[in-house]
Amino acid sequence: MINxxxxxxxxxxxxxxxxxxxxxxxxYKGAIEDKREVKSLLNSKYCDEDIIKKxxxxxxxxxxxKFDLINDHKLRIDELQINKIVKLxxxxxxxxxxxxxxxxxxxxLRRSEKYFSNRNKPV
Numbered sequence: 001m002i003n004x005x006x007x008x009x010x011x012x013x014x015x016x017x018x019x020x021x022x023x024x025x026x027x028y029k030g031a032i033e034d035k036r037e038v039k040s041l042l043n044s045k046y047c048d049e050d051i052i053k054k055x056x057x058x059x060x061x062x063x064x065x066k067f068d069l070i071n072d073h074k075l076r077i078d079e080l081q082i083n084k085i086v087k088l089x090x091x092x093x094x095x096x097x098x099x100x101x102x103x104x105x106x107x108x109l110r111r112s113e114k115y116f117s118n119r120n121k122p123v
Contacts, residue, residue, distance in 0.1 A: 004046075009054045012041050016055070020062055023110070028102035032093075035109050059117035063110075086112045 019034035041047065042055065077085075089112035096104035 005048075005051065008041070008046055009051050012038055012051065012055055013058050015041070016058055016062065019106075023106055028106050032097060032102050032106040032109065035106060035113075036097075056117050059113050063114050063117060082115050086115045089115070 015034050015038045019031045019038070022028075022031040022034065038055075042052065089108045093105045093108035093112065096102075096108060
């Protein structure tokens with residue numbers, strides 16, 4: 001079981017990194033497709049608290065920045081407000097994805113992940 005958990009988190013991390021590479025290359029459709037795959041993996045029955053924790057650590061590494069306005073904002077708002085923002089950004093991403101605006105969709109989803117990265121519970 002531990003070996004399968006390790007493979008599962010490696011798959012999530014690799015998909016996340018692949019999405020980030022594609023985003024930086026300007027392949028927004030590929031980036032959003034990878035993120036959507038990660039989201040479905042995180043919502044699957046195989047995902048547990050340890051995997052969520054490792055995923056959050058990976059997000060923190062990817063989005064680490066000296067000047068991070070979202071991180072500053074998270075320090076001033078409560079968990080309920082963070083949940084609302086994450087859900088709103090995910091809905092915005094889904095809407096943009098359905099309209100074919102892959103750049104807008106990936107940007108909204110990446111922004112939601114920045115709020116998600118230091119939270120205790122998954123959305």
